[in-house]
Amino acid sequence: MPILDCRGLTRAWGALRAVDDVDLAVEAGETCAVIGPNGAGKSTLFAMIAGNLKKTAGRVLLDGEDVSALPAHRIAARGVARTFQITAVFPGLPAVENVRLGLQAHDPLRRRPIGGGAALARGAEEALHWLRRVGLADRAATPAGELAHGDQRLLEVAMALAQRPRLLMLDEPTQGMSVEETRRTVDLLGRLIAEEGVTVLLVEHDMEVVFALAPRVVVLHRGRKIADGPAAEVRADAGVQAAYLGGLD
Ligand SMILES: Nc1ncnc2c1ncn2[C@@H]1O[C@H](COP(=O)(O)OP(=O)(O)O)[C@@H](O)[C@H]1O
């Protein structure tokens, strides 16, 4: 049974069908990239899956259970973590505190640190572990807003991983990064995905990143799914090239 199973997902804004009747199933252990020109509906699709946006039609199943009507925090509690296309850290809080909040999202009990200091210290140690995993341990005390842009995006990944998600959704993780930052981030994400054994759904604009990370590629065009398959096949698909790789974007 797939971890994620979207059936007929649709979101309309007035006459515009931003996402139009999309079926998408992701199996445990897969890394699947969603690509498509600007405005294709990628972020809208993500928002509906994560419960951040109401669906016009269609259903989302997690492990076979219909979660279509659940709000974002209930979907997060079922093991779905996401990052946003626009970086969403708490800028005034130290990096490590941002991750600790991610831990709390995973475990609501930690919102009430009845254990006092001991529980808090444990949370900080775990948060530090995830910062280490993304190479930011030495920036733990730095306010998130003062981190370089690329480091803020990695912090978001640490926040998401700290929730120990079964499904990790990354929306354009390398957006706004320099070529060098992008290269480092792709290496890091590749290693993290392999080592954490997490299932990944990835929206990405940069084709190099897509082909480096995702064995499977789904193409959206004007809200519709126009291709879905092994990366090499999708890359060679004439319709995909006309719609996207050919440079309509
Ligand atoms: N809140 C909104 N209100 C109206 N239209 C929107 C809204 N959000 C997105 N859209 C439109 O939906 C389409 C898909 O947007 P989006 O999902 O952000 O695309 P992508 O992430 O693939 O670039 C675009 O035409 C966009 O203008």
Ligand SMILES: [Mg+2]
């Ligand atoms: Mg987008």
